[in-house]
Amino acid sequence: MIEECVQRSLDLLRENLGPNGFLAARPTDKAIARGYDRVFGRDAALCAIAAARSGDPQLIRGARRSIAALATHQAANGQIPKFVEPEAGRGDFWYLGCIDATLWWLIAVKLVDRATGGRLEHRLQARIGRALVWIACQEHPLICLLQQNEASDWADIMPRSGFVLYTNALWLYVKKLYRLPGTTTTRQHANWLFIPGSHLPDYRRLRLLIHYAKRAPSKTDLYLSFVNLSFWGEEGDVLGNLLALLFGLADEHRRRRVLDTIAAHPSTYPGLSVLEPIQPTSRQWRPYMERHRQNLPHRYHNGGLWPMIGGFWVLALAAAGRKVVARQELARVAQANAVDDWRFTEWFEGTDGTPRGMAGQTWNAALFLLANEGLEKTIF
Numbered sequence: 001m002i003e004e005c006v007q008r009s010l011d012l013l014r015e016n017l018g019p020n021g022f023l024a025a026r027p028t029d030k031a032i033a034r035g036y037d038r039v040f041g042r043d044a045a046l047c048a049i050a051a052a053r054s055g056d057p058q059l060i061r062g063a064r065r066s067i068a069a070l071a072t073h074q075a076a077n078g079q080i081p082k083f084v085e086p087e088a089g090r091g092d093f094w095y096l097g098c099i100d101a102t103l104w105w106l107i108a109v110k111l112v113d114r115a116t117g118g119r120l121e122h123r124l125q126a127r128i129g130r131a132l133v134w135i136a137c138q139e140h141p142l143i144c145l146l147q148q149n150e151a152s153d154w155a156d157i158m159p160r161s162g163f164v165l166y167t168n169a170l171w172l173y174v175k176k177l178y179r180l181p182g183t184t185t186t187r188q189h190a191n192w193l194f195i196p197g198s199h200l201p202d203y204r205r206l207r208l209l210i211h212y213a214k215r216a217p218s219k220t221d222l223y224l225s226f227v228n229l230s231f232w233g234e235e236g237d238v239l240g241n242l243l244a245l246l247f248g249l250a251d252e253h254r255r256r257r258v259l260d261t262i263a264a265h266p267s268t269y270p271g272l273s274v275l276e277p278i279q280p281t282s283r284q285w286r287p288y289m290e291r292h293r294q295n296l297p298h299r300y301h302n303g304g305l306w307p308m309i310g311g312f313w314v315l316a317l318a319a320a321g322r323k324v325v326a327r328q329e330l331a332r333v334a335q336a337n338a339v340d341d342w343r344f345t346e347w348f349e350g351t352d353g354t355p356r357g358m359a360g361q362t363w364n365a366a367l368f369l370l371a372n373e374g375l376e377k378t379i380f
Contacts, residue, residue: 026360
């Protein structure tokens with residue numbers, strides 16, 4: 001099953017490679033109607049990282065085209081677009097801004113160059129500089145963590161805002177890759193804030209944020225999904241926590257506790273988006289979560305199962321030395337991709353594993369390839 005999924009994943013990357021880079025999904029009529037035939041910042045960046053490591057010249061060229069297409073439509077202020085419509089000659093930056101497209105683009109530039117020995121970073125030096133300036137402008141000058149509006153990262157119909165775990169795990173990794181100042185402070189403050197405990201820093205703004213967040217019930221050993229002034233996220237953001245492990249936010253003790261907590265929540269396939277879905281009665285509930293009935297509990301970003309997240313789960317297990325379990329979970333991710341004759345389904349119902357979302361999801365293939373390679377090699 002794993003071997004077949006590797007080949008199917010490579011085939012899907014080739015199939016979904018357009019003249020401007022990797023499309024989000026197979027360009028069927030449904031996908032085109034929903035805009036999945038575009039080059040999305042975060043999707044294309046992840047696909048580029050996998051493609052660059054594939055050894056396939058066609059896919060390596062596709063990785064570079066994806067990064068270049070996003071760079072071409074970079075805003076004057078340095079922001080990388082959420083997605084680009086090459087035919088229309090424009091990029092889109094979402095309702096409240098899309099913060100993680102810029103972060104993933106910066107990561108992809110570095111990792112694609114590392115894998116291919118190319119001069120991509122050199123050619124894009126000016127655009128990289130503008131992207132770094134834009135993202136640094138989103139950082140709190142003293143707390144050293146990125147700030148954002150709600151619904152402005154990959155989980156774009158979830159109410160995370162203020163300081164968000166997922167975004168700041170990416171920011172920590174960008175700081176490491178580009179040797180930016182303040183890496184130690186970013187890591188320290190993230191741990192103090194997203195796992196609010198007994199430590200209270202000298203800076204009173206951060207101290208008050210932690211004071212409020214300490215009221216969060218200790219349901220799990222996961223990092224909080226976000227912290228804002230007097231409210232925070234307790235839903236158990238799986239992807240944010242996995243990136244915290246992979247990108248060096250967590251120490252060994254915290255890594256064990258996070259992995260054990262996620263493992264204690266069985267599911268049809270690996271890749272739950274959250275462990276405790278937000279309910280309509282919660283103060284975190286937002287009217288937009290009910291739009292198209294998409295983000296109801298146990299659906300989509302609010303507790304759906306994502307094979308893409310399953311890939312990160314395998315990577316985190318392997319990086320922690322849990323290779324046997326990682327391989328078993330990789331086989332389960334392959335089974336998810338194989339549903340309905342290798343549909344590569346975008347997401348599944350969290351309760352019963354019913355296939356939902358778009359077919360031919362490209363980053364499913366990318367994360368499977370990275371997870372498979374991650375059993376033996378370091379990816380991030």
